[in-house]
Structure formats: structure tokens, C-alpha cells
Amino acid sequence: MDFPVEVILFLFLLATALTVALLEDLFAAAMMTGIFSLLSACLFTLMDAVDVAFTEAAVGAGVSTVLFLSTLALTAQREKQHPFTWFPLLLVILTGACLVTGTLDMPHYGDPKAPIHVHVAPEYIAGAERDFGIPNIVTNVLASYRGYDTFGETVVIFTASVGVMLLLGHRRRRPGPAHRPTITPEGAARMRDFAIVRVVSMGVIPLIVLFGLYVQFHGDFGPGGGFQAGVIIGAAVILYGLIFGLSTLQRVVPSPLLETGIALGVLLYGGTGVASLLMGGHYLDYAVFDSDDPKHGRHLGILLVEGGVGIAVTCAMILIFYSFAGRALAREAFDEGGGGQ
Amino acid sequence: MELALDVASWFCLTVGAALCVIGAIGTLRLPDLYTRTHAASITDTLGAGLVLLGCLLQAGTPLVAVKLVMIYAFMLYTGPAAGHALVKAAYARGVLAAGIPEEAQEGERPSESDLPEEP
Structure with missing residues (x-):
């Protein structure tokens, strides 16, 4: 009840x-x-x-x-x-x-x-076992039956991050000195100077990334998939940035890498569809990837597509964070009369 | 045996829930941020911990039990650190504690220049 x-x-x-x-x-x-x-x-x-x-x-x-x-x-x-x-x-x-x-x-x-x-739901539920052999029906509806919609969503995330970059003027700046990475305004104490916060976050961040990877690759069997995994890994990286500062993070994960990553994720998704076309099937019809065992081909297709979503979402999350936080930093430097530069 | 388990888990759940309520009342009633954080941390660690222990006694399978233990370990690890970060940030920003004269609290905040520079 x-x-x-x-x-x-x-x-x-x-x-x-x-x-x-x-x-x-x-x-x-x-x-x-x-x-x-x-x-x-x-x-x-x-x-x-x-x-x-x-x-x-x-x-x-x-x-x-x-x-x-x-x-x-x-x-x-x-x-x-x-x-x-x-x-x-x-x-x-x-x-x-x-x-x-x-x-x-x-x-x-x-x-x-x-x-x-x-x-259509009864057909999806029946097909999940018959055609896919995947316990998590949501994953195969998302990545296969509704593959076009999910592709659209991935493109929306791509467009959103491009829009944020254009609007907030994401500038590709060279990494600044390591001791000025604060994104807390008003010169407040930096989080990385507190040993407890630093040690605990260093212990937690790898676990979060590991959990994100689990969510990514376990999405066929349990709740999860590319979107969730992307956000979780993105959140772990953003946590690192919050504690160690934006410019430290930008040296670990440079923004050109992220820009490439978003495009690569969308390309991987779309490319999987084109590959299925070239192999004689419909667009995003994964059964053609393995002519002997359609189930195996579909598993492969879903893995690739979810991988593309995961990469695109992770990079989009971090890049949007860069745009916002970088803007705050630039403004702070401006307010201080260009201090520190 | 089952009765004993039920009694134990009900005890844990009730005490845990009571601690959560006490923590909530403390968060509302205490005078300043520092004491409120102290009250809130009771819910974080002991309140949630006892509720999870109560659930653990009812967990049918080892998988569920292990998951609950991991959730508790995660909370025990992150909760106090989050509270610590919150209080440190508030202190650095100049949030005053109640009951201590304002003059007595000045001039002891870590400012950016006081912090050790790292190579």
C-alpha cells in the first residue's frame, strides 16, 4: 500500500x-x-x-x-x-x-x-525477451525501438552545449597558474586547502567514476544506461573542479578534448545507424551486425549507441560547467581590475 | 528468532526515526548555523544509520544487506565531510556564531593570504 x-x-x-x-x-x-x-x-x-x-x-x-x-x-x-x-x-x-x-x-x-x-507496449515487452534477451526493457526500448528518439535527444544535448558555449562565450584560455584556481568569489577560502574535504573527495571521486562505468555497462541488466552514466561521471569530474579549482581541472580535462568528445559521441550514435544501413538493414537496425545471431548483433548495437550517449553526455555536462564557472572566474578577475593575470 | 529480529529492527527503526525528528527540531530551533549543522549531522550519521540497521535486519538476501552496508559506509564517509566543508565555508565567509560577542570573533578568520601556498 x-x-x-x-x-x-x-x-x-x-x-x-x-x-x-x-x-x-x-x-x-x-x-x-x-x-x-x-x-x-x-x-x-x-x-x-x-x-x-x-x-x-x-x-x-x-x-x-x-x-x-x-x-x-x-x-x-x-x-x-x-x-x-x-x-x-x-x-x-x-x-x-x-x-x-x-x-x-x-x-x-x-x-x-x-x-x-x-x-505498442505489449509488443515491446514480448520483444525484449524474444529479440533481445535483455532483462532491462527500458534499455532496449530506449536504444532500439525508440532509437530515433534517443538519437534526437543526444543531438539536443549536443545542441544545448554548443548553445551554452556560444552564449557564455566559452573562451579557450591557456591554463592559469595553479594557485589561483578558486571559483569561489570574494576570495573565500578554497576548498582544497581543507585536508578533510580534499582527502574525502579524493576517496569518493574514483568510486563515483567506477559506479558511473558500472551504470553504463550494466544498463542492459539493471537500471541505467548512457544518460545516467554520463551525468554521474560528469558530476564526479565537476566535484573535482569544485574542490581543486577550474584551471586545475582544465589541465586534467582540457576543453578541446570535451568538444571533440561531444561530437564523437553523437558521431558514434549516428555512425552506428549508418553502419547498419551500409550492411543492408534499416537505419539503427542492429540485427544486421551479426548475421548468425541477431540477438548478439542487437547487443552490440545497443552497446555502441549507449557508449555514444555516455560520451556525449559526460563531455556536455563538464563543458557546460566550464562555461558557467569560467565566466564567473573571468568576471571576478575583471572586478579585481584584472588582478592575478 | 524471527520475533527477536523483528523486535530489534523495530527498535532500530523507531530510535533512528526519533533521532531524525530530534535532528530536524534542532535544525529549526538552534540559534546559529554552527549549532544547526551539529543538529543536522545527527540525522546524517546516527539517525540514518539506525534506520539502515533496522532495514538490514529485515534484508532477506545477502545482496540487499551488502548494498545497505555500502550505503551506510558511503554516508558515514561523506556526511561529516560535507558538514565540515559547509561549516568551514561559512566560517571563512564570516558567518557569526550566536552567543559570542562580535568583537571576539573578528580577526581570526583564515583569509586567502593566510592559507599555505602549495607548490
Whole structure:
């Protein structure tokens, strides 16, 4: 009987959303959005959508909170006061009413007669064992049945990171001196000078990367896959950057490498499709990779495609972090009258 | 045997949950950031630890048990470090402690120039 837990979680979600809307301190609001994502992840887990919960926890509560905070380093910490106007409120209420009206026609949660459960889902579930032999149905729906959609999503991530680089003017600067890597403004003490933080993070980062690789390659059998693994590995690298500073990180993982990585990931995905075309199949039809054993060919195809997604997502996450944090650094140097350069 | 296990796990779950509530009350009621962090760390280590121990006693398979132990080890490792980083950052930023005169807290913050330069 999971019902009461979900109600409580939804109430928490509502309270968090209201708090985010009402808070004027943007720093606190950014932390609250992290809590919002964590609560959403709990709800997704209760709905048995573990793969989605995984992504939500890693992206929403992890990486995007860091990006919000990096943005706050660029802007003010408090919300600007605007005079109260009726029009936006009316617009929001109207939109909300339309959305709620829209949900009235939708099937109830968990309804076995819902269109989504009677249309293609039975074929996907049957095909998972028959054609793929992969226990995690989500992975083969994502990488094979819905391969075009996932390719689209990977291209969206590629486009997003290109957009961020163009907008925030990601400059390729030569690595600065190692003792000025702080991304904390106002000359606050640097995290890497605290032995406990440094030692603990050095112990944790390899484990996070290892876990990311596990998620990447175990995605056929358990929850996970390229997106989740990419975000987890990206988060580990960003953690390193938060503690040891941006320019130290940029010497470990230079941005040209990341730019190449994003393109390479998309290329690997698209190239797998082209390879299947050249071998006489449809685009992203992996069965042709092994004429004797179609199951094996599909496994190979999914491995390649998930690999492409993983590489692209990892590099995109780190590069977006570079763009935000690099901008904050550049501004800080500007505020100090170009000090330290 | 099963009864004893159930009693033990219920005991752990209840005490763990109570500690979480105490930690939450402390986080709300204590006067400044430093004491609040202290209250919050109770939930992190002992509260969550006892809840996980209670779950561990109910774990059917060794795989689940090992996973729970690993979660606890991870929390035990990262929780205090996160609290430490939070307090250090707040201290360096000049967040004042309650109950101590402001003058007494000045002039002892580690500023960037005081920190040891690393080669």
C-alpha cells in the first residue's frame, strides 16, 4: 500500500515548489530546486521508473544545482523586486486551469486499459525477451525501438552545449597558474586547502567514476544506461573542479578534448545507424551486425549507441560547467581590475 | 528468532526515526548555523544509520544487506565531510556564531593570504 507515501511526497513537492516561488534569496531557492528534484526522484522510484529516477537525482539534485550556483556567482543573490501586476497571475491561473482540464480526459494512474498499455507496449515487452534477451526493457526500448528518439535527444544535448558555449562565450584560455584556481568569489577560502574535504573527495571521486562505468555497462541488466552514466561521471569530474579549482581541472580535462568528445559521441550514435544501413538493414537496425545471431548483433548495437550517449553526455555536462564557472572566474578577475593575470 | 529480529529492527527503526525528528527540531530551533549543522549531522550519521540497521535486519538476501552496508559506509564517509566543508565555508565567509560577542570573533578568520601556498 504505497498510496499514503505518494500523497506525502506530493505534498512535500507542492510545499517545495511554493517555497521556491516565494523565496527572495536565490541561493536558498537554488537549493530548494535540488530538494524538488530529489522528491521527484522518490516519486519516480515509487512509480517503478527507476531509470528516470536515476537521471532526475543525478541531473536535478546534482549537476543542475551546481549550475544554478555557478549562475548565482554571475548574478545577484537576491531577487529583484517588481511591483505586483495582475496580468501574469491571471495568465498562470488560466494556463494551469487548461492543463488541469487536459488531465481530466487522461486515463487514471495505473489503469491497465490506458492506451499506452494496449498499443505498442505489449509488443515491446514480448520483444525484449524474444529479440533481445535483455532483462532491462527500458534499455532496449530506449536504444532500439525508440532509437530515433534517443538519437534526437543526444543531438539536443549536443545542441544545448554548443548553445551554452556560444552564449557564455566559452573562451579557450591557456591554463592559469595553479594557485589561483578558486571559483569561489570574494576570495573565500578554497576548498582544497581543507585536508578533510580534499582527502574525502579524493576517496569518493574514483568510486563515483567506477559506479558511473558500472551504470553504463550494466544498463542492459539493471537500471541505467548512457544518460545516467554520463551525468554521474560528469558530476564526479565537476566535484573535482569544485574542490581543486577550474584551471586545475582544465589541465586534467582540457576543453578541446570535451568538444571533440561531444561530437564523437553523437558521431558514434549516428555512425552506428549508418553502419547498419551500409550492411543492408534499416537505419539503427542492429540485427544486421551479426548475421548468425541477431540477438548478439542487437547487443552490440545497443552497446555502441549507449557508449555514444555516455560520451556525449559526460563531455556536455563538464563543458557546460566550464562555461558557467569560467565566466564567473573571468568576471571576478575583471572586478579585481584584472588582478592575478 | 524471527520475533527477536523483528523486535530489534523495530527498535532500530523507531530510535533512528526519533533521532531524525530530534535532528530536524534542532535544525529549526538552534540559534546559529554552527549549532544547526551539529543538529543536522545527527540525522546524517546516527539517525540514518539506525534506520539502515533496522532495514538490514529485515534484508532477506545477502545482496540487499551488502548494498545497505555500502550505503551506510558511503554516508558515514561523506556526511561529516560535507558538514565540515559547509561549516568551514561559512566560517571563512564570516558567518557569526550566536552567543559570542562580535568583537571576539573578528580577526581570526583564515583569509586567502593566510592559507599555505602549495607548490
